Amino acid sequence: MKNFFTYNWQVRQEWFEWCKHIKEEELTKSRVGGVGSILETLFHIVEVEYSWIRAIQRKEDIVVTFKEYDTLDKIMSLSKRYEEEITEFLNGNLFEMKNEHVYIPWDKNTYIVDDILHHLVAHEIHHIGQLSVWARELGKRPVPANFIGRNIRK
Amino acid sequence: MKNFFTYNWQVRQEWFEWCKHIKEEELTKSRVGGVGSILETLFHIVEVEYSWIRAIQRKEDIVVTFKEYDTLDKIMSLSKRYEEEITEFLNGNLFEMKNEHVYIPWDKNTYIVDDILHHLVAHEIHHIGQLSVWARELGKRPVPANFIGRNIRK
Numbered sequence: 001m002k003n004f005f006t007y008n009w010q011v012r013q014e015w016f017e018w019c020k021h022i023k024e025e026e027l028t029k030s031r032v033g034g035v036g037s038i039l040e041t042l043f044h045i046v047e048v049e050y051s052w053i054r055a056i057q058r059k060e061d062i063v064v065t066f067k068e069y070d071t072l073d074k075i076m077s078l079s080k081r082y083e084e085e086i087t088e089f090l091n092g093n094l095f096e097m098k099n100e101h102v103y104i105p106w107d108k109n110t111y112i113v114d115d116i117l118h119h120l121v122a123h124e125i126h127h128i129g130q131l132s133v134w135a136r137e138l139g140k141r142p143v144p145a146n147f148i149g150r151n152i153r154k
Numbered sequence: 155m156k157n158f159f160t161y162n163w164q165v166r167q168e169w170f171e172w173c174k175h176i177k178e179e180e181l182t183k184s185r186v187g188g189v190g191s192i193l194e195t196l197f198h199i200v201e202v203e204y205s206w207i208r209a210i211q212r213k214e215d216i217v218v219t220f221k222e223y224d225t226l227d228k229i230m231s232l233s234k235r236y237e238e239e240i241t242e243f244l245n246g247n248l249f250e251m252k253n254e255h256v257y258i259p260w261d262k263n264t265y266i267v268d269d270i271l272h273h274l275v276a277h278e279i280h281h282i283g284q285l286s287v288w289a290r291e292l293g294k295r296p297v298p299a300n301f302i303g304r305n306i307r308k
Contacts, residue, residue, distance in 0.1 A: 003272060033287030033296075111302055118157055119301040122279050126299045129283020133187030142187075145280045147273040148265055 001114075002090050003152050004121040009083050010150060011128055014143040015042060016076050018135070026138060027072065034130035040066050041131060043075050045124050050082040052116050053089060055104050056097075155268075156244050157306050158275040163237050164304060165282055168297040169196060170230050172289070180292060181226065188284035194220050195285060197229050199278050204236040206270050207243060209258050210251075 286296035
């Protein structure tokens with residue numbers, strides 16, 4: 001499971017780098033499908049992952065909005081901070097807690113930790129798939145999505 | 155890992171059902187991003203998964219082409235057949251072999267079984283993300299991609 005998180009963070013970082021070569025108006029332009037714009041989709045991926053991990057940790061949800069993180073630099077900085085915190089958490093006693101039930105306040109429902117981790121992995125890959133179509137529509141080559149061929153395995 | 159395969163097959167099946175309500179010309183229309191058309195992307199997901207699983211099994215690759223499976227019915231039937239075979243394989247001694255190295259003839263490279271399984275999971279979710287954008291561009295609601303809320307866990 002940790003390998004999937006590492007993969008997602010690596011791909012996410014490559015999209016951030018990709019964005020540096022795209023005009024800001026294209027990054028913030030509202031598009032069909034996904035979460036509004038390219039930047040808003042990237043923000044959404046970062047924000048959703050952190051919220052669910054906080055819920056697993058039984059910590060209060062920290063609500064951040066795209067309005068506060070509406071530039072590439074701000075999203076990159078938020079992502080870096082969250083990734084460091086989540087890495088530390090994933091390196092802890094994750095295996096022992098994977099069958100625990102966790103209450104999700106914004107969903108008013110209870111889920112198993114392992115299912116939440118699966119959910120987060122699939123959530124990010126799904127949205128990255130959307131970005132890849134938008135990239136082609138912009139006439140640009142998307143970030144390669146292959147899991148294989150990356151240096152994921154520790 | 156098996157849960158991710160179950161998730162992908164469930165979502166794939168829902169996309170097949172979704173396609174039944176879409177005009178054939180829309181399903182076969184060439185689109186930007188992804189693998190050509192909606193149908194070709196679904197065929198590609200099915201075909202790629204099977205090829206890699208055959209490679210893990212040290213079985214010869216069976217090459218099938220979209221030309222032979224260019225209708226929804228044919229792809230659904232191929233997917234069902236492959237899914238049954240792959241399910242049987244995944245229910246075998248997968249855990250024991252996950253660190254084995256496998257030679258991939260079309261790639262002329264060797265990969266670890268566990269990495270190939272990760273690759274397949276990410277591959278399908280990525281392409282489904284692309285379909286979701288095309289669905290919105292068609293003015294249609296895509297199949298929900300949530301992992302959570304499905305009856306995945308055995």
